[in-house]
Amino acid sequence: MARKNSRTWMIAGTGALLAAAMLYAFWPRPMPVDLGEATRTSMLVTIDEEARTRVHDAYVVAAPIAGRLLRVEVKPGDRVLGGETVIARMLPANPPALDVRSRAQAQAAVAAAEAGVQAARADLKKAIAEKQFADTDLGRKRDLKGRGVTSQAAFDEAERAFREAEANLDIAKANIAVREAELANARAQLITLDNPTSSTKFGAPSQLGASDIANSIPVTAPISGRVLRVIQESETTVSAGAAILELGDISNDLEVEAELLSTDAVQVSAGDRVLIRKWGGTETLNGVVERVEPWGFTKTSALGVEEQRVKAIISFTEGAERRRNLGHGFRVETQIVIWEAKDALVVPSSALFRQGSDWAVFVVANGRTIMTKLEIGRNNGTLAEVKSGLDAGTPVVLYPGPSLSDGQAIVKRTLSVAK
Numbered sequence: 001m002a003r004k005n006s007r008t009w010m011i012a013g014t015g016a017l018l019a020a021a022m023l024y025a026f027w028p029r030p031m032p033v034d035l036g037e038a039t040r041t042s043m044l045v046t047i048d049e050e051a052r053t054r055v056h057d058a059y060v061v062a063a064p065i066a067g068r069l070l071r072v073e074v075k076p077g078d079r080v081l082g083g084e085t086v087i088a089r090m091l092p093a094n095p096p097a098l099d100v101r102s103r104a105q106a107q108a109a110v111a112a113a114e115a116g117v118q119a120a121r122a123d124l125k126k127a128i129a130e131k132q133f134a135d136t137d138l139g140r141k142r143d144l145k146g147r148g149v150t151s152q153a154a155f156d157e158a159e160r161a162f163r164e165a166e167a168n169l170d171i172a173k174a175n176i177a178v179r180e181a182e183l184a185n186a187r188a189q190l191i192t193l194d195n196p197t198s199s200t201k202f203g204a205p206s207q208l209g210a211s212d213i214a215n216s217i218p219v220t221a222p223i224s225g226r227v228l229r230v231i232q233e234s235e236t237t238v239s240a241g242a243a244i245l246e247l248g249d250i251s252n253d254l255e256v257e258a259e260l261l262s263t264d265a266v267q268v269s270a271g272d273r274v275l276i277r278k279w280g281g282t283e284t285l286n287g288v289v290e291r292v293e294p295w296g297f298t299k300t301s302a303l304g305v306e307e308q309r310v311k312a313i314i315s316f317t318e319g320a321e322r323r324r325n326l327g328h329g330f331r332v333e334t335q336i337v338i339w340e341a342k343d344a345l346v347v348p349s350s351a352l353f354r355q356g357s358d359w360a361v362f363v364v365a366n367g368r369t370i371m372t373k374l375e376i377g378r379n380n381g382t383l384a385e386v387k388s389g390l391d392a393g394t395p396v397v398l399y400p401g402p403s404l405s406d407g408q409a410i411v412k413r414t415l416s417v418a419k
Helices: 002-026 100-147 152-188 210-215
Strands: 031-037 039-055 059-062 067-069 086-092 217-220 225-230 236-238 243-248 254-261 273-277 285-300 306-316 331-348 353-355 358-365 368-379 383-388 395-398 410-412
Touching: 031 331, 039 368, 039 383, 086 243, 100 152, 254 285, 254 331, 273 306, 306 331, 331 368, 331 395
Parallel strands: 031 410
Antiparallel strands: 031 395, 039 254, 039 331, 059 243, 067 086, 067 236, 086 217, 225 243, 254 306, 273 285, 273 331, 285 306, 331 383, 353 358, 358 368, 358 395, 368 383
């Protein structure tokens, strides 16, 4: 009988232990959560966008004439003085090559011009002889007239013949000059790439001599600043207006160009404060929106989505010494401030969730949650402005999950550090 009772007690004890274990296993425990609190602090609402720097007035220096551009010696980053620094030199263009027909015609023209020069020289000799004869005849008639042997009419005729011979001599001399100019023009038609007048030949390295420098056309910098980029560095033949290099003043004329989504651009106005970050320096640069352009354009994003973008121009409000080494076309990140408050009641945005059409948070009191509806103002993605429904210093649950409910016991989550 005693053995039977002891077996009963053992079974009952085992059942009690199992029941206690099951009760302990399934007894609701406080849920570990992350906690934050409502605070009063300054708050900014910004539009963040990647941007790039640019020189407001960049000058593209172009070739003033068609000709040969000698190798450009200035490099990007070099300083130049407006109206003084020679940034490029040009020579007259090499003549085109002649085909067989053109060369034969030019040679014939040279031969004809040489014959014309010879004929003009023969006319000159004839004119000299006629002038000498007229001079002698006039002297003879003057002597006879003085002795009363010849008439006045004969003397006048001799004087007229002398003046006519003198004029014919001047005409012959002028005709020689014309024929020699025609010969030089005909010979110039035979100048080709094989015998250019310049001492540096096309395709050869530029070794400028005194004649080349004298004949070259210097291209000077139109402004003082720096060379931004060299568009055409090697020696080549260029047409008038061909771009050679680009100049700009990065110290005093640098600005930022941001391409905003059109839905963000309508919230931005000229004069808005701008924070410029991640430009390469440790400090945050300050700027102001100069203007928002009224024209939008379509741009395809990296994900292949077409977006309407609008350009916003931002000027720096500080001296160039704080943004040293920042140049043209550099990447920066801009934060355009569209709203700010110095002393706003805020709550972490991660604590908010939707309750119907309202915003709500889980307030913590006595280790349990209390769902509280709020009136929310501005939200910058990190902090949300609380207009009503919460006091400063009130603890709230961050990142509330779907399993968290009103009145649930909670405990602050602690991070364990692995050793």
